[in-house]
Amino acid sequence: MSPENTAQDLTAVLAASAASARAFARTRPDERARMIEAVADTLDSHAGELVPLAQTETHLPEPRLRGELKRTTFQLRLLAERLRQGLLTDIRIDHADPDWPMGARPDIRRTMVPLGPVLVFAASNFPFAFSVAGGDTASALTAGCPVVVKAHPGHPELSRRTAELVGAALSAAGAPDGVFALIEGVDEGVVALQDPRIRAAAFTGSHRGGRYLFDLACARDEPIPFYGELGSTNPVVVTPQAWRERAGEVASGLAASFTLGSGQFCTNPGVVLVPDAPALIRALPALISGPMLTPQLADGFLGSLAELTAVPGVEVAVRQDPAADEAPAPVVLRTTAAAAIANPQILELECFGPSTLLVEYAHDDEVYGVVAALRGHLTATVQAGSDNDELALALVPLLAEHAGRVLWNDWPTGVTVSDAQQHGGPYPASTAAATTSVGTAAVARFLRPVAYQNVPDAALPTDLRDGAPGPRLVNGEIIAGSPVNSPPQA
């Protein structure tokens, strides 16, 4: 395809996306839920084709890919269910009140409307769950926004085939033409991000790429929200009490977590504060990692390891023989709390691959010193003792200042999809710490509130009319509401 054709194609894609926005925004929740379920159904029914394609392009093992596809279609169905239940819009109704203390209050009712076309930058490390039909696409469609996915070059064939299936399923379920499209190429993504028809963007990937795109989104004539999940090192603190009680379990849990998916998880535990690094190293089981997703990621992993070990006080403690010719050597690095406090950048340097950095501390003050030096992370974990572990108890609120999710005696890899999930965190973990890219709250990223003042029922959106079902806050009181029945929109 010539560059001219590509530019023409991109223009056509964006025009079609924008043209579909109003019709899609006006679909009823139950109609949109059916469309999203149709996408889930078609992906499930093509698992036998998609999983092998993903295996070829990503080198990830089949069971993992099957599980990831299941997660992806579950996510679509959960969002569809919550959409039907009316749980995704924060409906508020204030009836007219002549005695409102600041002065007579008119009738005001507030619901949410979709932002318009959303540009999704797919990630490489989850070819289903954070790619073409992943969480960002699912939440934007649920919100009622058309989606343009910029494919990740790490799995082009899978991206194209997934996009074909998604597009066909949406179309067959009655979605307007143009509501879903795939584009390819770095330049195309950059051009699309700056196009006035794109109204929001979501990204999962590296800090460097994400920050570049965030800056472009902010510099537009009309800036748009850029929901970037830029990764983190997900610090873990193993308390002395936890270590005394559960050394073996902590060592094997850590090994399993940081090598999972060849360490290519944004929730990889990359920094671990331990009271006794040599003992932890001795207690580690054999470290096994599969091959990496792409040669670029393998190179990047070695590059960031080199950067980390160039810092005074950081040394390689374990470099396991690779499990296969193309697999990276799992690595355990080691330093001290004093060195980490002196060079806090080592606490933020994400090595995207099977490695972790042990930070040995001698007393609690060093733990507090390292925690105070942290920036923003997706997760932070305490491995605590069973009996009134005061250090662990004190750390939970401190770690919450630096993370979107705080774990206790658990490991950060494996992010469940649910209502309470929070996948985000203070910058640089995310460019929008008040939002999540996983879980049902992720839909809110693509909505904005509109209040209707003194508007009669006939002119109101259905969900704001008198007697409408679904949960709502009415005159300051929560009404759980009946399930949303989705009467036809006027």
Add this chain to the structure above:
Amino acid sequence: MSPENTAQDLTAVLAASAASARAFARTRPDERARMIEAVADTLDSHAGELVPLAQTETHLPEPRLRGELKRTTFQLRLLAERLRQGLLTDIRIDHADPDWPMGARPDIRRTMVPLGPVLVFAASNFPFAFSVAGGDTASALTAGCPVVVKAHPGHPELSRRTAELVGAALSAAGAPDGVFALIEGVDEGVVALQDPRIRAAAFTGSHRGGRYLFDLACARDEPIPFYGELGSTNPVVVTPQAWRERAGEVASGLAASFTLGSGQFCTNPGVVLVPDAPALIRALPALISGPMLTPQLADGFLGSLAELTAVPGVEVAVRQDPAADEAPAPVVLRTTAAAAIANPQILELECFGPSTLLVEYAHDDEVYGVVAALRGHLTATVQAGSDNDELALALVPLLAEHAGRVLWNDWPTGVTVSDAQQHGGPYPASTAAATTSVGTAAVARFLRPVAYQNVPDAALPTDLRDGAPGPRLVNGEIIAGSPVNSPPQA
């Protein structure tokens, strides 16, 4: 004060603000509610001093200022009440579920934490409600964030005195030192905005100033949310049916709304689509405006009028004699729908003062054409007929694409404070269309979610523990909850 001293003072203010953040974040909701009510009480009890001070500095009439102060203290008390009720945090609890369809789910619970020190840029036009103790300050304090207010130079003495009273009330109610401070000076505001200790900023003012600050906030090493309310022209459509039925009411309502507060409202109806401009002009009552807040605003008003009338097809239809020596002449401008579609920038040019632009249309298509040319606005209004006014009904969802609040047979000035209020809108009305700067939802701007995974009760925030009161979403079901009783935090 020498520049060196000022810089030192600013550094001290920011250091004290940051130092107070953790203690303030850990105050219980009922404790914080009491502190906020103490601020309201002290402002009310000093009305006799504050209102005359405001009159001297702003030239606004006394009844308006008394009403505005009442609104301001009502707002503080309403937020305190909602804080006590647990209505400001979106609590979600998912219990562990081994049968969760995507794979066993751990226990996950999600609440919100404050962002940290907030920089508030005070506005000139509401010396109480959008200034030192206004909506931004009230919402940030309610969220548990320390506040640094950058005073507006339009009312320096009132700002200083209000700040003294707020600071003393917070202190007497037990708030940590440093939780509230006032700074002055454009440079000080710019330096503070770029300081890493400031974690969010809120602004109400002009597009030029707001965009400049937004760009600085985004360009930081750690970007922060910048909640800028940049004003708009708040389009109104008078349908032919409305005009036939209620010409006199529409004309007098419009006149009252666009001259209210000398037109110095960000919700001033600045663009009005009318079927018969000459008739509307004839039906207008005498237009009366008081003096403007500052000579700068008076100059700016004349400047933007000049800019508007320089556009081909825009003419002055009415220029009323000023009511007093220092008052501006109220102005009604006039153009056609065709001219507005040809030069859509006239639909966005905010004349901050007592003026409005009538846009005459000949048929419905011209109305749709002008509406399609709109950008983002705080409000959009339909003046509709009483009997199945099809144009009006069709306009409501179209106007909702361009505004944060849609009104029906009402006028946009006068923004009530309630749960359902939405004061914001697509850019350029706001830099953060998903948020509001008025109403109880404004608090969410200064919070971010944190999920706690597998964390035992003893280490959880109080509001997430088993049996905690307050509303919540538990396993996908809304629980209205009992009123929050605020047991002591562990």
